[in-house]
Amino acid sequence: MTGPPAATPGGPAGEEPPPRSPARYGAGRASGAAGRAARVTASAVLIVLTCVLVPVALLATWVHDIALDTDRYVSTVSPLAREPAIQDAAVHRITEAVGAKVNGPQAAADIGTWLQSHGLPPRAADAVKALGPQIDSAVEQAVTRAATRVVDSKAFETVWTTANRAAHQAVVHALTGEGRGAFEVKGGTVTLDIGTAVERVKKDLVDAGISPAAKIPDVNKQLVLFQSDQLAKARKGAHLLDVIGNWFPVLVVVLGTAGVLLARHRRRALARTALGAAFACLVVAIGLVVARHYYLDHLPPEVQSRAAAAAVFDTLLRFLKVSLRTAVVLGVVVALGAYLIGPGRLPVVVRGACDRTADSAAQWAAGYHITTGRAGTWTQAHRRSLTLVALLVVALVFTLWNHPTVLTVLLLVLVLLGVLAVLALLAASGRTTGPTPPPATGPPTGDGGGA
Template identity: 35%
Template structure:
């Protein structure tokens, strides 16, 4: 193949590889990060100590308890501060952290079952039971001698985490992500390697691939930033924006780290390829000068020829 078609084919392969880098990274994060229960629980575990998340949980649980307690008038207003303080104190205990991990694991398992097995829960929403948390709060209130604490019903409160109407659309998207999370990164690597091997100037091809990878990482960082703003701007009225922001940051921390790694590694490889190319040109420029200097001695050291004596003619 002549150099011009090889260069064109290499450019096309490298461009396709660079386009697949951000999409493949996003798919791998969704498939191997969000879809893995252990990684999900590990990512959400630090939120149990986040003040904004604890306040949001305390408000939600306290409102649920007060709706279940059959108390009216001024007594209800007097009991509500005790309930809220008790729930907030409970969120600072080790039992709450255990309940937080258990609740997140149960919610994630329920969502995965709904997305992977459509036959069992085709028309049913995905719910999580808050009865264990309510029972813990009731014991705490009873221990603190809060009035009417014994009347709090420990009912199986089902909190919907995934509506039934969205299961079909989300199930199709989840299956596509599982496939894309594996094959898109593999395709990106194969296309990049093929483009570099086909290229006439491989160092330039490596630099172009690295710059495209860095651009893909920068694009992912921008998408995460814009996505966070849009998510927080479209929240319901009963959802705390600081708590939602903390959850968003915890879920996307791995993707954000991968995006910055793509950006930094891509720029580093491109800079290294440029420096090695510049050093090669510099060495090539210096070699002919050295050969000429070694072949021709300096004028001061060259031996000067001595003129031969003119012949003398004898006189007659």
């Protein structure tokens, strides 16, 4: 006797399930393929944007933290007061300013005429009138010596620092508008008013016995530091970078993270993003070198000293160059780390050698009854999580570090390697001294044998 036919998943008892529609199956596959293609495309676009925007984010940070931060700006330009090229240019400009209205031949002619009117023989008066060039030379030497003393003294450093600090708002206007104060920007020319130093030199000349120096009239006392026709064009872009400077780096990190998470092979995507960003920063760094040579080779006549212009250019861009080098090194380090955790032959060999070395050290320590106890066992059980925590902590420290450098990156890498080495040793000790498995038991044996 047989029961009723069993029901099938496809329908009532005894009926075959309806066949799946080929159209619906094909539509499902097409939809899945389209979704994967969209993810891959979005990941590629985000990664490319990240690589391009990393150097832009560094530029935005430089504009915000250097050009718009008074203390950091002053600390950046203060060493220029001791720069030989700047000092030579200042001495030359002060000498020109002080001696601009000193006319040796005219002064000698006036003295000779006055002496002749008081009975000096004509030949002697002519000899006095011929001393004009010597008067010019003597005055110039005296002015140069006085200017050199002023520039070499602490007073010039104080004047330089005070003028830059008081006029820092003009540096902001150098990128966003017209300048004002001692540090002035008009069009594409950046100048510094050295009137205080000129007045100090005039006082020293009067104290040295050159009383006519007190009657030197006011003249142009501007020292041209920088001149570029592109400065005005860069103001709009610099203002935009200033506005988004606080959030732009965060946005770039978010874009890069999203691009890596959307990728099918995230480890490869991370390595490519890091190398792409490093390459972009390297291109910008090379561009700065080319721009420096181009600028110095096309200096306008308003710039009195090529060496001084080079010193100002290098000083103002020093931190940007350091940031670019740091980004390049960081990108290479991240890409190398992503490669070493992968399944490649070399990474597997390196990781295996490290584990074998840790195991050998743990076995040697166990031979001398040196163990880590439960700490080693716990580390072995949670090694992956502890490694991830160490990576996150190092990344957080780097993020919060104020203006990291290449040395910062190398230091953090060494710290991370040290932490990973300690974790490897603890895990190896846990494997060596872990709980001993119970002995295997065979089948029970009886006293009485066979059938």
